[in-house]
Amino acid sequence: MACFSTLRWRASRAQVVPEQVSESAFRVHLQAELLKEETWNGWGIVVSSDEAIQELVIVAIQQSSAVKNWNLEHPECPIEVGQAILEVNGKTQRNEMLQELWDEKDGKDGKEGKVSLEMLLDVQLTPRQRSFFKGAIQRYDAVGDFLESAHLSHDLCVAEPCPICHDPVHGSSDVVRLPCGHHFHKHCAFKWFVSQRKFRCPTCNNLLGGWS
Template sequence: MACFFPFRCRARAQVLPCQESAFRVTLEAELKDPGTDWPLSQGWGLVVSSDEALRELVIVNIQESTSVKHWNLEHPECPIEVGQAILEVNGKTERNEMLEAPELWGKTAWKDGKVLIQMLIDVQLTPRQRSFFNLAIRRYDVVDEFLEATKVAHNVCMVEPCTICQEALDGSSDVVRLSCGHHFHKCCAQKRFFSQKNFRCPCCNNLLGGWN
């Protein structure tokens, strides 16, 4: 449920002790302009999902993320991958608190110009988590197929910004043009639609479709 482009900031990762099938991750990114909010398009790359039956967040997709890429290169013994469960985000263990944690989406910057996220990740899904993960993957594929059909040419630049992340449509990522005429980063729209039963334009609220 997130959208990510190549970073303009420097990122580094730090490993914490692993426990059984779970391991702790600390990702840190330094902002180019300290004191400003970290744009959504420069988050951690994690598309996560959950429902009321789960206390954990399940990683459904990992979009382009420098921090996660660096982590996986530096720590091949415990990589961050699709199909893992996030048990904790910056000390928060309740599902809603983790989903709403601004750190998960990179929306909050520290006063010293750094964004930090600490996660406890479990590589072994329970049967309930596995069942939910399979459902979430199918849902993600439906959204991706819908948006792929609305994608415009790659490297297209637009005058107006993406109203979801407020970043420029500068050709650094795929852009979609919805039937109502509004343009967004594909990955921003993907995150938005993935969390909704019906696909509605974030600008005009026009109903575009949905999934069952």
């Protein structure tokens, strides 16, 4: 995440009619406008997935004006925890969808303008997706507890950038150090671990713990 960006964003109020793809699936179009002065905080959609299911499952929705406005304007097709994401910006492969959700290039380097996100959601989980979702909710809580204990002071000098977002770590008020010794922005480590079944360091692949 761009910790030193000078952008703020506000959700676009333009009405977009959701496209009903099937009885349980529909398309969502989110828009946000980047403005100067504050940091771009992303879409606020926390997902988890696994190679066995490919789809992304929404496990939490953090503060997000874009999602809030969509839900207010489209109460018949809200974005909610427990839904499966089948497609993101035309991508259907698991890693590509994660990259689209995590891509924060539009919030860097003082850029401003509109950004958008299109998703295909399904409110009806398959039995395998439901089973995975239950475990993902447990991981969500466990990851939060673990990273809270791994939190470091913001004045710690770390020469290397965060391996997940590639932005500088030094000067951030939210840094964690894993037992293997690697450092990350806390929010980057959080979304990484929640999205994985195994609790592995994204740098050295060291298994720090895991859930079945």
